[in-house]
Amino acid sequence: MRLDITDLEPGTVLDADLCVVGGGPAGLCLGRELVGSPLRVVVLESGGRELESETQQLYSGESTGTILDERPGYLATSRYRLLGGSCNFWQGFCRPQDPIDFEARDWVAHSGWPIARAVLLPYFERAAARCRVPGFDDARDRAALRAVLLGGDADFETSFVHVSPERRFGETYGPQLAAAPNVRLITHANAVRLVVDEAGGRVTAVDATAVGGRRLTVRPRGVVLACGGVENARLLLASGGAGGRGLGNDRDLVGRYFMEHPYLRLGFVVVPYWHWLLRPYDNVGAGGSKQVVRAVLRPSDALQRRERLLNSMFVLEQADARDAPELAAEVMALATEALQLAEGHPDPKEGFDYLGTLDMAIEQVPDPENRVTLTAERDALGMPRPAVRWSIGEQVTASLEATAETFARHLGAELRGRAQLLTARDALWQRARPSNHHMGTTRMATAPDRGVVDTDCRVHGMDNLWIAGSSVFPSSGCSNPTLTLIALALRLADHLRERLA
Amino acid sequence: MTNRSRGVARRELVLALAALSVAPGLLVSCRRRPDPRALAAALAARLRRDEAVRALGRAVVATHPEESDAGALAARLAAELGWTPDAPGAELDRRLGERVRDDFRLGRLLVVDSWRLAATEARVAALLALAAG
Numbered sequence: 001m002r003l004d005i006t007d008l009e010p011g012t013v014l015d016a017d018l019c020v021v022g023g024g025p026a027g028l029c030l031g032r033e034l035v036g037s038p039l040r041v042v043v044l045e046s047g048g049r050e051l052e053s054e055t056q057q058l059y060s061g062e063s064t065g066t067i068l069d070e071r072p073g074y075l076a077t078s079r080y081r082l083l084g085g086s087c088n089f090w091q092g093f094c095r096p097q098d099p100i101d102f103e104a105r106d107w108v109a110h111s112g113w114p115i116a117r118a119v120l121l122p123y124f125e126r127a128a129a130r131c132r133v134p135g136f137d138d139a140r141d142r143a144a145l146r147a148v149l150l151g152g153d154a155d156f157e158t159s160f161v162h163v164s165p166e167r168r169f170g171e172t173y174g175p176q177l178a179a180a181p182n183v184r185l186i187t188h189a190n191a192v193r194l195v196v197d198e199a200g201g202r203v204t205a206v207d208a209t210a211v212g213g214r215r216l217t218v219r220p221r222g223v224v225l226a227c228g229g230v231e232n233a234r235l236l237l238a239s240g241g242a243g244g245r246g247l248g249n250d251r252d253l254v255g256r257y258f259m260e261h262p263y264l265r266l267g268f269v270v271v272p273y274w275h276w277l278l279r280p281y282d283n284v285g286a287g288g289s290k291q292v293v294r295a296v297l298r299p300s301d302a303l304q305r306r307e308r309l310l311n312s313m314f315v316l317e318q319a320d321a322r323d324a325p326e327l328a329a330e331v332m333a334l335a336t337e338a339l340q341l342a343e344g345h346p347d348p349k350e351g352f353d354y355l356g357t358l359d360m361a362i363e364q365v366p367d368p369e370n371r372v373t374l375t376a377e378r379d380a381l382g383m384p385r386p387a388v389r390w391s392i393g394e395q396v397t398a399s400l401e402a403t404a405e406t407f408a409r410h411l412g413a414e415l416r417g418r419a420q421l422l423t424a425r426d427a428l429w430q431r432a433r434p435s436n437h438h439m440g441t442t443r444m445a446t447a448p449d450r451g452v453v454d455t456d457c458r459v460h461g462m463d464n465l466w467i468a469g470s471s472v473f474p475s476s477g478c479s480n481p482t483l484t485l486i487a488l489a490l491r492l493a494d495h496l497r498e499r500l501a
Numbered sequence: 502m503t504n505r506s507r508g509v510a511r512r513e514l515v516l517a518l519a520a521l522s523v524a525p526g527l528l529v530s531c532r533r534r535p536d537p538r539a540l541a542a543a544l545a546a547r548l549r550r551d552e553a554v555r556a557l558g559r560a561v562v563a564t565h566p567e568e569s570d571a572g573a574l575a576a577r578l579a580a581e582l583g584w585t586p587d588a589p590g591a592e593l594d595r596r597l598g599e600r601v602r603d604d605f606r607l608g609r610l611l612v613v614d615s616w617r618l619a620a621t622e623a624r625v626a627a628l629l630a631l632a633a634g
Contacts, residue, residue: 267615327560327614333553338622341547342598344591408617412605420616 002178004048005189005210012216014184016042017500019206019220021191021235022227023047024085025482026468026489028173029130030224033493035180039500042218043177044189044208046227047082049170054211055081058190058379061230062387065370066429067262075388078436079228083187084170086228086436092164093294093480094133096124096487098311100301101363101477107308108395110257110366111475114446114455123487130486133162134291141293149271149316149416155303156410159313161480163292189216192381194223194239194247194465202463203247209381222500224492226468229258229438233372233471234386236442236452236459248442248452248459255372257440259364259476260390264432266360266404267420268325269316269411270332270352272339298478299403307406310399311478312362314407319355325420328355335418342415352417360404361435363478365395372441392429400428437481442471457492468492537575539586541632544625547590547597551629557613558630561623564613571631574624581621597621 018034020027023045031043047055059081063074071077079086097117104112125135141160150156166172177185188210195205206218225232233255237246246254297314304311336351343350364370370391374384401423408419422431445451448460453472459465468489470481545551562569578584582596604610604619611623 325614327557327616330553330557330560331616331618333550334557334618334622334626337548337550337554338598338601338619340549341594342602344594405617409605409608409610412617412619413602415602418616418618420614422615424615 001181001183002174002185002187004187005208005214005216006212008186008214008216010214014042014216014218016040016184016218016220018042018222018224018496019044019218020224020226020468021206022085022225022231022469023083023170023174023185023187024226024228024469025087025169026485027224027226028084028169028177029127029486030226030468030489030493030496031177031183031185032130032173033490034497035176035183037182037497039182039497041183042220043183043185044191044206044218045083045185045187046190047080048187049083049174051080051082051088054380055188055190058211058381058383059230060379061385062375063390064387065390066392067432067434068388068390070430071434074434075230075386078434079230079438082170083174084168087167087169087482090164090167090482091480092131092167093161094128094131094164094483095159095161095479096120096136097477097479097484098298098301100304101311101475101479105305108310108363108365108475110368113474114444114451120484120487120491123491124483126490127483127486128162130166130490131162131164131483132166133164136160136162141295144293149297150410150414153410153414155300156297156407157300158295159298161294161296163294164482165292186216190381191227191235192238192383194235196239196247201461203465211380220464222464222466222496224466224468224496225442226489228469229441229471230372230386230388232467232469233441234374234383237372237374238383247465248462250461251449253368253443253450253452255441256368256370257366257443257474258370258372258388258390258438259366259440259473261361261364261435261437261476261478261480262392262396262429262432263359263361263435264429265422266314266358266400267422268319268328269356269358269417269419270328270335271316271354271356271411271417272350272352297407299406303406307402309403310363310365310396312360312400312403313478315359315361316356317359319357321355323357324355328420331418331420335412339415358419358421360400361478362396362400362403364476365393366440366443366475367391367393390434397425397428435480437470437476439470439473439476439481442467443474444472445474456495457488466492466496534572534576535579535584535586537571537628538632540575540579540584541571541628543584543586543588543590543593544597545629547594548629554626555630555633557623558626558628560613561611561618561627562630565611565623565627568611568624568627569631571628574628574631578621578624578628597625
């Protein structure tokens with residue numbers, strides 16, 4: 001059933017087995033998994049079908065840090081409050097976290113997931129189906145690519161991002177939830193507070209309010225917060241709990257370890273071919289369906305271990321000739337001469353004829369000082385507005401530089417091109433932008449002194465409160481988080497189906 | 502000196518002489534500095550895009566003034582490439598190609614306007630630019 005909060009009588013109280021707060025990709029995919037189950041599910045979505053200014057303004061807050069100092073509107077513009085959530089403006093990039101992302105690496109403080117990647121593998125496949133992309137098999141995709149930039153290179157590997165055609169999760173899964181007799185999808189219902197029992201270990205109610213003031217209370221047996229990497233922390237912090245510290249926050253960890261993916265133009269490359277590498281291309285998938293695939297380059301796990309680097313990926317795209325930097329044509333000529341000499345002039349037409357942009361997304365070191373907090377200012381619903389601080393530390397900068405320099409050397413040594421690296425420190429991060437990936441603020445850890453949720457995504461110290469979304473990521477890797485957060489939501493759905501049965 | 506160490510010293514001497522005998526270009530380069538114009542002409546003859554390479558060479562010289570002495574550049578390149586005026590062009594090609602790859606492998610780079618270039622290719626470009634005046 002689909003309802004709007006204004007359809008309900010003021011002060012309505014709904015009983016449910018599970019209340020899912022948030023109708024973005026995590027909440028909708030989790031709810032979809034529970035369609036037809038014996039569980040009575042309520043999904044609360046803040047927005048409606050379209051973006052609405054008053055609702056979107058609830059996201060406003062303060063933002064500071066390396067990149068965010070220049071982006072005061074970051075919190076209001078990096079996420080979207082409507083059915084389907086921020087995926088409505090998603091580019092559709094799907095790629096699982098890499099194996100090394102799950103490892104505790106001694107050169108990356110606070111790294112490592114408490115669950116093995118193997119645990120998530122079946123859920124990656126299920127998440128891929130939800131996103132309507134094929135399963136992930138780099139060997140298969142490399143074979144289909146026909147050419148790779150650093151083919152035989154052990155230090156850099158071509159990997160693949162599959163572009164999901166499924167970006168309007170609200171339009172796809174909203175009607176499925178609405179048609180399910182055991183699910184109530186309620187729009188314009190902003191969760192503003194989680195009410196807990198006297199002992200503080202159990203959520204007894206979720207209070208929701210419309211921008212116009214209509215109120216609703218859900219009394220569920222279990223609650224899942226699925227409202228994004230900032231809002232999950234904000235709602236926990238704003239819900240009081242023992243001593244007013246916030247739910248699940250006995251150890252002052254809620255909101256800490258905020259991570260993003262800085263994305264920046266490193267410079268340019270001249271390469272011998274671009275069609276199969278630099279542009280997204282159509283790959284014929286199962287059943288003859290066309291699948292858009294994008295090749296990327298990343299430092300191999302072996303190189304990361306050897307040089308103690310952070311995970312990262314290079315994105316190469318054909319450059320607009322009007323943006324060509326100084327000396328590009330001359331470097332193309334020089335590099336072509338070197339190639340011709342090295343290969344004994346096999347083909348005078350073969351050369352470095354293509355100019356590409358060289359962009360990079362890089363992993364962040366989990367840092368407790370990067371965090372979401374609450375400010376004294378309140379939004380239209382009376383909730384404290386959030387503040388996010390995100391600073392990019394020296395290790396990220398050094399790793400970026402080292403990875404880029406190694407890549408430039410490999411391009412030359414493998415006769416694959418030349419790179420221009422605009423890595424001067426004074427201007428480096430001025431060219432970066434955030435990817436709008438909010439991660440880490442309710443990180444997963446086995447022990448409550450290391451994280452906010454356990455390996456089942458249940459908030460430590462709370463009997464019936466779980467979290468879905470990228471806020472549980474202990475490490476960010478370099479992949480877009482959407483596929484992984486959907487995988488985690490599907491896993492959580494399996495867990496809740498048993499737990500609440 | 503023991504018999505054993507005397508044997509090692511003799512063997513090293515023989516190996517060193519043998520190495521010199523297969524590297525006549527190196528001997529030549531040690532004896533006298535090569536004519537920069539001759540090396541530049543030999544390099545230009547191997548290249549198809551020499552105008553563009555010269556243009557890049559001017560940027561190399563402007564960015565790295567220490568690479569603006571044509572005589573020193575020629576001597577260095579001749580030594581590193583084992584070049585002699587009578588060396589076959591194909592051999593120069595091979596050595597140049599290998600040297601450029603090795604430069605990248607070993608991190609011997611010159612940065613010109615943020616482009617990462619092999620030191621050898623950048624010096625070749627600089628020499629061509631300087632030789633052209």
